[in-house]
Amino acid sequence: MSISRARFIVASSLGAGAAVLLDRLVARAASADPGDLDTLNAAIEVERAGIKAYDDAASTNLLSPKVLSVALLFKRDHQTHLAALAAAVESGGGKVTEGTLHLNYPKLATEGDVLAFAQVVEEKAASTYLSVIPEFKDRELAQVAASIMGVETIHVGILAQALNAFPPYPSGFVK
Numbered sequence: 001m002s003i004s005r006a007r008f009i010v011a012s013s014l015g016a017g018a019a020v021l022l023d024r025l026v027a028r029a030a031s032a033d034p035g036d037l038d039t040l041n042a043a044i045e046v047e048r049a050g051i052k053a054y055d056d057a058a059s060t061n062l063l064s065p066k067v068l069s070v071a072l073l074f075k076r077d078h079q080t081h082l083a084a085l086a087a088a089v090e091s092g093g094g095k096v097t098e099g100t101l102h103l104n105y106p107k108l109a110t111e112g113d114v115l116a117f118a119q120v121v122e123e124k125a126a127s128t129y130l131s132v133i134p135e136f137k138d139r140e141l142a143q144v145a146a147s148i149m150g151v152e153t154i155h156v157g158i159l160a161q162a163l164n165a166f167p168p169y170p171s172g173f174v175k
Helices: 003-014 018-029 034-059 063-089 111-135 139-162
Strands: none
Touching: 018 034, 018 063, 018 139, 034 063, 034 111, 034 139, 063 111, 063 139, 111 139
16 A cells, blocks of 8 residues: 555545544654554554454444444544554555454354454453554654543444443452
8 A cells, every 4th residue: 555545545534633543643654763663564464353343343234334334434444554554554664454354253243243342352452552652653653542542442442332331440440
């Protein structure tokens, strides 16, 4: 994926503010430490897993139209993150991973099952970002990861509300 294509995807899905964030991410990644590029690639694998999970959820035909529309919005967020992260890795001269984080799928027989699985996926994404933030040598890249983590935690909260399982983080902390 070229940087200009990634920039278009991000900018068209989230507007001018996202384009500024993408430009900042790509500029910082251009001189990133190889370890930071590896960390970005690990995040790409998580984003691909989220996209796959929402594709799989949609294909079950278990979701009501309203829930499906929200699931597709969450998928779009993961696609936007993936495009931005891939552009950053390319900008830094790295090779974008083709990998996808493996997720253990439970039996998905009801809409509630799908929502509960989606919540697990989003919790995994949020906790992954939390765990990689300290690994970044470039603190601006860490801030971008924190920004993405914030979106993932919003997803967790919305899914918790849909499942009547509030608060989403009973301990008050992302685990």
